[in-house]
Amino acid sequence: MFTGLSAFPLTPVSAAGFDERGFIRLLARITAAGADSIGVLGSTGCYAYFTRKQRRHIAEVAKAHAGEIPIMVCVGAVSTDKVLRLAEDAQAAGAQALLLPPVSYQPLYEEEVFELFSTLSQHVSVPVCLYDNPRTTGFTFSDALYARIASLPFIRSVKMPGLSSSPAEVQARIRQLKALLPATMTLGISGDASAGVGLNAGCDVWYSVCGGLFPQAAKAITDAAQQNDTARVRQLSEQLNPLWALFSKHGGSIRVMAAAAGVLGLTAADCLPRPLRPLSARDTEEVATVIRHLGLQ
Amino acid sequence: MFTGLSAFPLTPVSAAGFDERGFIRLLARITAAGADSIGVLGSTGCYAYFTRKQRRHIAEVAKAHAGEIPIMVCVGAVSTDKVLRLAEDAQAAGAQALLLPPVSYQPLYEEEVFELFSTLSQHVSVPVCLYDNPRTTGFTFSDALYARIASLPFIRSVKMPGLSSSPAEVQARIRQLKALLPATMTLGISGDASAGVGLNAGCDVWYSVCGGLFPQAAKAITDAAQQNDTARVRQLSEQLNPLWALFSKHGGSIRVMAAAAGVLGLTAADCLPRPLRPLSARDTEEVATVIRHLGLQ
Numbered sequence: 001m002f003t004g005l006s007a008f009p010l011t012p013v014s015a016a017g018f019d020e021r022g023f024i025r026l027l028a029r030i031t032a033a034g035a036d037s038i039g040v041l042g043s044t045g046c047y048a049y050f051t052r053k054q055r056r057h058i059a060e061v062a063k064a065h066a067g068e069i070p071i072m073v074c075v076g077a078v079s080t081d082k083v084l085r086l087a088e089d090a091q092a093a094g095a096q097a098l099l100l101p102p103v104s105y106q107p108l109y110e111e112e113v114f115e116l117f118s119t120l121s122q123h124v125s126v127p128v129c130l131y132d133n134p135r136t137t138g139f140t141f142s143d144a145l146y147a148r149i150a151s152l153p154f155i156r157s158v159k160m161p162g163l164s165s166s167p168a169e170v171q172a173r174i175r176q177l178k179a180l181l182p183a184t185m186t187l188g189i190s191g192d193a194s195a196g197v198g199l200n201a202g203c204d205v206w207y208s209v210c211g212g213l214f215p216q217a218a219k220a221i222t223d224a225a226q227q228n229d230t231a232r233v234r235q236l237s238e239q240l241n242p243l244w245a246l247f248s249k250h251g252g253s254i255r256v257m258a259a260a261a262g263v264l265g266l267t268a269a270d271c272l273p274r275p276l277r278p279l280s281a282r283d284t285e286e287v288a289t290v291i292r293h294l295g296l297q
Numbered sequence: 298m299f300t301g302l303s304a305f306p307l308t309p310v311s312a313a314g315f316d317e318r319g320f321i322r323l324l325a326r327i328t329a330a331g332a333d334s335i336g337v338l339g340s341t342g343c344y345a346y347f348t349r350k351q352r353r354h355i356a357e358v359a360k361a362h363a364g365e366i367p368i369m370v371c372v373g374a375v376s377t378d379k380v381l382r383l384a385e386d387a388q389a390a391g392a393q394a395l396l397l398p399p400v401s402y403q404p405l406y407e408e409e410v411f412e413l414f415s416t417l418s419q420h421v422s423v424p425v426c427l428y429d430n431p432r433t434t435g436f437t438f439s440d441a442l443y444a445r446i447a448s449l450p451f452i453r454s455v456k457m458p459g460l461s462s463s464p465a466e467v468q469a470r471i472r473q474l475k476a477l478l479p480a481t482m483t484l485g486i487s488g489d490a491s492a493g494v495g496l497n498a499g500c501d502v503w504y505s506v507c508g509g510l511f512p513q514a515a516k517a518i519t520d521a522a523q524q525n526d527t528a529r530v531r532q533l534s535e536q537l538n539p540l541w542a543l544f545s546k547h548g549g550s551i552r553v554m555a556a557a558a559g560v561l562g563l564t565a566a567d568c569l570p571r572p573l574r575p576l577s578a579r580d581t582e583e584v585a586t587v588i589r590h591l592g593l594q
Binding site: 043048081102112113119138252276 | 340345346347348375376377378379399400402403404405406408409410412413416432433435548549551570571572573574
């Protein structure tokens with residue numbers, strides 16, 4: 001399941017809490033587009049803002065509305081005990097894979113992160129994707145730690161942070177990682193702006209925020225990548241540059257995608273959990289203009 | 298309550314979970330030394346690693362064993378909803394004050410952090426201390442934001458991160474903050490290595506990790522500060538330089554204080570919640586040597 005398009009939807013909220021109907025609308029778009037997997041409760045899926053009970057319920061709703069598409073559920077938490085409980089919940093809800101970021105409060109040592117992955121791998125019966133996102137977790141992986149964790153049972157993919165936009169640099173980096181890691185481990189690009197470059201450099205999967213809301217546009221890119229049509233991958237990705245520019249302007253993708261979901265009428269205009277605040281009316285208008293101009297729907 | 302020595306004990310764990318007996322032993326030392334307040338479930342108190350239910354129980358235990366000393370309970374969490382629930386729990390447990398760090402997952406904007414403090418201030422009936430610790434929260438305050446938050450009701454103190462070790466720089470900084478903030482707001486130094494310099498520069502309170510385990514040594518320093526005996530403050534603080542050096546060597550105070558608590562027989566040798574790991578046997582031996590050499594007990 002760790003190939004092609006893995007679509008990461010928002011988990012919208014309303015004043016009453018988790019917006020189940022809005023979430024189901026997002027899932028329906030992803031299943032209609034035929035994504036290869038769904039990343040439930042990723043960073044943009046706001047896992048860090050929900051309680052354990054909410055996270056279990058959200059995983060169940062995702063499973064019930066994912067059709068034949070496998071779901072991967074994020075089990076990130078500061079404490080190892082909580083990660084294990086979340087992993088039990090996610091598997092009980094029918095998750096076919098788990099996603100683990102080494103979320104930190106006290107800065108972590110490599111050995112502590114290794115032990116976290118090792119402990120999880122001893123308690124699961126589904127594959128696990130290593131989630132590398134220093135910006136949100138506060139932890140930076142070394143290549144040596146990647147390799148140690150990849151040697152553990154059940155570890156089958158890595159969700160990398162965004163890479164450079166230089167194709168030559170990215171190609172060199174992907175070659176290096178493919179040489180380092182076992183062939184059973186797939187490499188996933190995230191940071192949507194570098195997805196095209198990453199796929200053209202040989203990444204096996206796009207862990208895609210864009211695919212969570214605009215799955216058809218994202219699927220066209222991963223389809224082109226699977227046909228080795230590098231020119232088309234580049235062209236389709238560059239067409240979306242105005243969207244990537246908005247991500248960059250607003251400190252990441254989450255507030256932009258939340259605004260876009262509201263613009264499309266799929267969620268409330270304000271669908272982010274506090275303390276996250278929605279974009280201003282003016283910035284939301286800019287988002288609306290960009291998605292209209294790009295023909296995204 | 299936001300003056301003098303605020304002692305921040307560890308919240309020890311054992312294989313069975315929260316080590317209530319060990320925690321009570323730590324509290325007994327603090328009450329015997331006569332600290333001015335107790336900071337329950339601070340960073341070194343591992344709040345981020347416990348569930349809501351555990352945090353409520355830990356606050357209740359602290360209250361039951363704090364004697365006449367007021368307790369301040371940390372209510373930090375990624376989601377505003379959870380902060381409010383934790384604040385209700387802490388107040389129900391008898392907390393006389395709350396401590397709020399703007400813990401982030403997605404990086405936060407100033408307006409979002411302001412709204413978090415504003416929301417909490419509308420839901421409490423006890424004073425709140427602003428907890429500024431960029432290393433663990435991922436958020437850096439501006440002075441302008443300090444001032445805005447200080448103007449909210451119930452905000453009465455700021456727990457600053459460690460400052461420079463240059464007395465002149467620290468004096469200039471404290472003068473600047475005293476000019477900026479209302480007189481009702483006390484300034485608290487943390488980062489134990491800069492405590493002496495901070496107190497001599499006019500900080501009103503030491504939010505002290507050292508005071509959580511060695512309250513007599515810490516109280517001697519805040520007592521000297523209250524007598525304006527700057528030479529003695531400096532001397533007593535510099536005597537502890539070998540302890541501050543261990544904090545620096547081990548990426549912060551928490552693993553060192555956990556090792557020291559084990560060395561003193563107050564907790565299990567391994568009393569940290571996973572994924573945090575205890576120091577190695579060799580490093581623990583060095584901690585034992587330092588506390589013996591300093592006459593800490």
